[in-house]
Amino acid sequence: MASLKINGVEHQVDADPNMPLLWVLRDILQMTGTKFGCGKGLCGACTVHFNGTPMRSCSLPFAVAIGAEITTIEGLSATGEHPLQKAWIEHKVPQCGYCQSGQLMSAAGLLLTNPKPSDTDIQQAMMGNICRCGTYPRIEAAIKSVAGVGIYQPKAQPTTDTTPSQGGAK
Amino acid sequence: MAQLSKLSRRQFMQMTGLGTAGLALSACVKHDESATKPVPLTQTSATGKPAELNVFVHIGSNNRVTIMAHRSEMGQGIRTSLPQVVADELDADWDKVDILQAQGDKKYGDQNTDGSQSARQFYKVMRNMGGAAKLMLRQAAAAQWQVPLESCIAKDHRVTHAGTGKSLSYGELAEGAAKQPLPDVKTLQLKNPDEFKYIGKPVTMVDFTDIVRGSTHYGIDTILPDMVHASIERCPYYCGGIESFDDTKARAVPGVLQVIKIDGAKEIPGFTPLTGLAVIATNTWAALEGRKALVVKWDKGAHGAHDSRATIAALVKAPIVDAKDIRVRGDIEQALKTAAKTHEAVYTTPYMEHATMEPPAATARFTGEACEIWACTQNPQGAIESVSQLLGIKPEQITVNVTLLGGAFGRKSKPDFIGEAAYLAKATGKPVRVTWSREDTIRMGYYHAFSVQHFKAALNKQQQIIGLDSRIVSPSIRSLNEPDGRYMQNWEIGQGFNTVPYDIPNVRVRNTPAPTDTRIGWLRSVYHQNHAFALNSFIDELARLNKKDSLEFQLAAIGADRPTGDGNNCDVARLKNVLRTVAQTSGWPAKVGASEGWGIATHFSFDSYVAVASKVRVDKTGLRILEVHLALDCGQMINPDRVHSQMEGSVIFALSSVLFGEITFKDGVVEQSSFDNYLLLRMNQSPKIVITLIPSDKKHTGVGEPGVCPVPASVANAIVAAGGPRIRELPLKNHLNIL
Ligand code: FES
Ligand code: FES
Numbered sequence: 056m057a058s059l060k061i062n063g064v065e066h067q068v069d070a071d072p073n074m075p076l077l078w079v080l081r082d083i084l085q086m087t088g089t090k091f092g093c094g095k096g097l098c099g100a101c102t103v104h105f106n107g108t109p110m111r112s113c114s115l116p117f118a119v120a121i122g123a124e125i126t127t128i129e130g131l132s133a134t135g136e137h138p139l140q141k142a143w144i145e146h147k148v149p150q151c152g153y154c155q156s157g158q159l160m161s162a163a164g165l166l167l168t169n170p171k172p173s174d175t176d177i178q179q180a181m182m183g184n185i186c187r188c189g190t191y192p193r194i195e196a197a198i199k200s201v202a203g204v205g206i207y208q209p210k211a212q213p214t215t216d217t218t219p220s221q222g223g224a225k
Numbered sequence: 226m227a228q229l230s231k232l233s234r235r236q237f238m239q240m241t242g243l244g245t246a247g248l249a250l251s252a253c254v255k256h257d258e259s260a261t262k263p264v265p266l267t268q269t270s271a272t273g274k275p276a277e278l279n280v281f282v283h284i285g286s287n288n289r290v291t292i293m294a295h296r297s298e299m300g301q302g303i304r305t306s307l308p309q310v311v312a313d314e315l316d317a318d319w320d321k322v323d324i325l326q327a328q329g330d331k332k333y334g335d336q337n338t339d340g341s342q343s344a345r346q347f348y349k350v351m352r353n354m355g356g357a358a359k360l361m362l363r364q365a366a367a368a369q370w371q372v373p374l375e376s377c378i379a380k381d382h383r384v385t386h387a388g389t390g391k392s393l394s395y396g397e398l399a400e401g402a403a404k405q406p407l408p409d410v411k412t413l414q415l416k417n418p419d420e421f422k423y424i425g426k427p428v429t430m431v432d433f434t435d436i437v438r439g440s441t442h443y444g445i446d447t448i449l450p451d452m453v454h455a456s457i458e459r460c461p462y463y464c465g466g467i468e469s470f471d472d473t474k475a476r477a478v479p480g481v482l483q484v485i486k487i488d489g490a491k492e493i494p495g496f497t498p499l500t501g502l503a504v505i506a507t508n509t510w511a512a513l514e515g516r517k518a519l520v521v522k523w524d525k526g527a528h529g530a531h532d533s534r535a536t537i538a539a540l541v542k543a544p545i546v547d548a549k550d551i552r553v554r555g556d557i558e559q560a561l562k563t564a565a566k567t568h569e570a571v572y573t574t575p576y577m578e579h580a581t582m583e584p585p586a587a588t589a590r591f592t593g594e595a596c597e598i599w600a601c602t603q604n605p606q607g608a609i610e611s612v613s614q615l616l617g618i619k620p621e622q623i624t625v626n627v628t629l630l631g632g633a634f635g636r637k638s639k640p641d642f643i644g645e646a647a648y649l650a651k652a653t654g655k656p657v658r659v660t661w662s663r664e665d666t667i668r669m670g671y672y673h674a675f676s677v678q679h680f681k682a683a684l685n686k687q688q689q690i691i692g693l694d695s696r697i698v699s700p701s702i703r704s705l706n707e708p709d710g711r712y713m714q715n716w717e718i719g720q721g722f723n724t725v726p727y728d729i730p731n732v733r734v735r736n737t738p739a740p741t742d743t744r745i746g747w748l749r750s751v752y753h754q755n756h757a758f759a760l761n762s763f764i765d766e767l768a769r770l771n772k773k774d775s776l777e778f779q780l781a782a783i784g785a786d787r788p789t790g791d792g793n794n795c796d797v798a799r800l801k802n803v804l805r806t807v808a809q810t811s812g813w814p815a816k817v818g819a820s821e822g823w824g825i826a827t828h829f830s831f832d833s834y835v836a837v838a839s840k841v842r843v844d845k846t847g848l849r850i851l852e853v854h855l856a857l858d859c860g861q862m863i864n865p866d867r868v869h870s871q872m873e874g875s876v877i878f879a880l881s882s883v884l885f886g887e888i889t890f891k892d893g894v895v896e897q898s899s900f901d902n903y904l905l906l907r908m909n910q911s912p913k914i915v916i917t918l919i920p921s922d923k924k925h926t927g928v929g930e931p932g933v934c935p936v937p938a939s940v941a942n943a944i945v946a947a948g949g950p951r952i953r954e955l956p957l958k959n960h961l962n963i964l
Contacts, residue, residue: 088439128439150300153631189877
């Protein structure tokens with residue numbers, strides 16, 4: 056039995072330590088906001104924050120998350136009032152919506168470390184998140200609309216020994 | 226929507242409205258059950274007749290109006306836009322409206338959310354539904370007050386008496402309204418467009434709040450008590466089978482419960498599950514790990530040598546055998562003989578896969594008496610039919626609950642994955658969720674047909690096209706159900722190959738047979754996108770041959786205003802208008818920098834008119850898409866924002882296709898597997914996009930698909946304009962480095 060801290064709450068998890076965090080979240084803890092898209096770090100649908108840094112939960116053995124602060128889309132804000140969540144609705148970003156949990160977590164991670172990103176910064180941070188419906192122009196506009204307006208403070212400071220998120224087109 | 230896991234089954238049904246068949250009429254959404262028993266305006270039967278008044282509108286005594294969304298939501302906004310129409314005619318207050326997703330049931334009419342049909346088929350029906358419900362509310366008020374109907378005015382969720390000013394809310398009138406006779410649709414007085422409150426307005430999608438909080442329910446998110454998970458190792462060979470297997474190691478993987486063999490169709494695949502071994506486990510990951518430990522020897526069947534590159538290459542060169550004339554006009558042989566100039570070209574497009582972000586996923590529970598299903602399906606009635614055949618039970622014993630769809634593009638109207646869940650639920654006796662992996666999705670698809678398109682044109686001295694000889698070779702979707710479906714169906718060729726908008730006196734359109742070596746299925750805009758690529762590339766080649774501006778040449782080829790005479794009802798005036806519109810927004814013929822160029826293309830599909838102008842840069846480093854302008858004429862619009870977002874999405878979807886989209890087979894097996902070798906456009910590659918929606922009071926036409934059609938040729942034409950090569954074989958990644 057291991058203890059996982061997700062959105063500030065400790066959960067007792069009994070699972071193979073190699074099971075990716077994604078499946079612990081979805082199948083064991085029944086938190087289905089984090090999505091499966093590829094299981095290989097190629098699409099970003101499964102993005103969560105690991106000590107404040109966006110990570111692909113499909114490629115993270117859950118044992119690695121023990122002792123870390125994990126934030127999922129369900130915990131991005133208590134009430135859905137994160138500036139990015141509001142901007143997403145204002146800009147009518149989603150189409151099918153399936154990729155948007157991951158998009159929001161990547162965008163929130165970007166603004167945490169870089170409150171006023173340039174166009175290139177945004178594209179670099181978001182290129183690991185595929186949207187098959189093609190919502191990129193609106194995602195970009197929504198991020199820009201809140202850049203610099205003040206973003207939530209993570210409970211834990213990012214640590215230095217985290218695996219970087221796997222993003223990026225080939 | 227609340228967390229599924231924290232709810233009892235009964236609560237879950239109430240929250241989602243996903244009840245068993247027959248209960249939908251009194252299902253209760255999102256509010257306290259005791260206070261708010263919704264009143265169905267009519268009792269209806271589930272017979273095969275088209276939607277009867279009024280299964281779409283329920284009103285609760287708490288004044289909430291529930292509108293049934295009977296089409297599947299996959300990002301096009303249909304759960305919002307059709308109810309928006311009902312609410313407008315009903316004069317309901319949108320803030321007091323709840324949307325309930327309908328189960329699969331013939332009483333709603335057609336639910337197959339495919340073919341860009343929803344607004345075309347249901348705009349009028351929805352207006353009637355709202356209008357009829359409003360009339361019944363007014364009648365109820367008139368009866369209660371003993372006053373003439375004309376003096377009872379419905380507005381803002383209330384009926385008011387013109388004489389006295391007294392008024393009652395819809396909730397207060399609901400019970401009385403339910404007792405009113407069904408109005409005759411012909412007597413309904415619907416609104417004038419200038420009275421619309423929601424129709425034509427960019428109403429926000431009802432699911433946005435849940436989406437940004439991660440609290441939506443897609444097919445992959447269903448959780449039932451005692452549910453087990455399945456991941457299936459399917460036979461990678463078309464119509465192949467299993468020669469032998471050893472599942473000992475798989476069953477030893479922690480979490481794996483059992484392994485079940487599924488026998489799929491041997492000859493024609495239809496929509497039945499593929500042959501495979503289902504690993505049943507306590508969670509998805511254990512099921513996936515179990516699969517890795519399976520040892521399987523496949524029976525490769527008759528298609529084990531399929532090599533798609535070789536197949537396409539051979540069809541480019543093959544002599545014309547067994548040609549079928551599809552359309553003949555004038556004398557093409559004579560026109561080619563007497564032409565001042567002729568030009569010939571062959572274009573090829575590859576197999577592609579839908580690559581929905583949410584892979585196919587379905588959950589089923591089988592009790593012996595009944596089978597209940599939750600799935601991201603575009604076609605719940607089709608799923609019922611298919612499961613009924615598979616399990617040998619009656620359609621009435623099957624319930625299909627429609628979740629949100631994480632993208633669909635035609636993939637999720639094929640119920641093979643739903644059949645898998647139903648079959649395994651029966652075999653295990655437990656609720657089962659089948660989740661496809663990304664690899665399954667890419668390698669086990671219903672593939673967009675490849676095409677080989679041959680064109681020969683005859684031009685006279687005035688540089689006019691006097692003859693067009695064309696021949697299409699492309700596997701038909703009919704092959705799913707017909708063992709010898711080697712010729713295309715008329716509607717497939719009619720998707721822009723037979724039907725060309727140019728005014729040409731001598732035409733011959735032929736079809737020669739294509740082999741079937743995999744499951745062929747429709748993918749967003751289907752054959753249109755292949756045909757639009759080839760035809761618009763060819764017309765650009767002819768323009769260049771004649772040293773003419775491509776836009777001017779196209780407009781001249783389209784010719785005088787008329788409906789095209791090929792049964793296609795394309796009003797060419799509207800087609801020319803979208804072309805001129807993108808020319809204007811893009812500044813055609815715009816000045817460009819070094820190694821840059823613009824290309825233009827147009828296409829009529831799903832009754833809509835689209836033109837696209839694209840700007841690219843091609844240099845030593847590769848190809849970069851800089852700008853894409855799109856103009857759409859789709860008649861009236863219910864929700865212009867969702868039309869706009871569909872167009873943005875269409876451009877990006879089509880850029881993925883033209884740049885990267887290619888499924889290849891080698892030794893009978895698909896070579897691609899995930900997003901590292903089946904690439905999709907990413908944000909850093911996404912161009913500036915400019916969309917123009919043409920205002921119109923004409924009938925509603927298709928939106929979901931038409932936008933993709935002209936994009937590929939506009940890019941291919943732009944590459945030539947930028948000084949790059951004429952590329953006749955898609956995708957472009959095989960010829961240029963994509964930046
Ligand atoms: S599911 Fe994790 S990156 Fe695709
Ligand atoms: S909104 Fe559908 S995949 Fe992004």
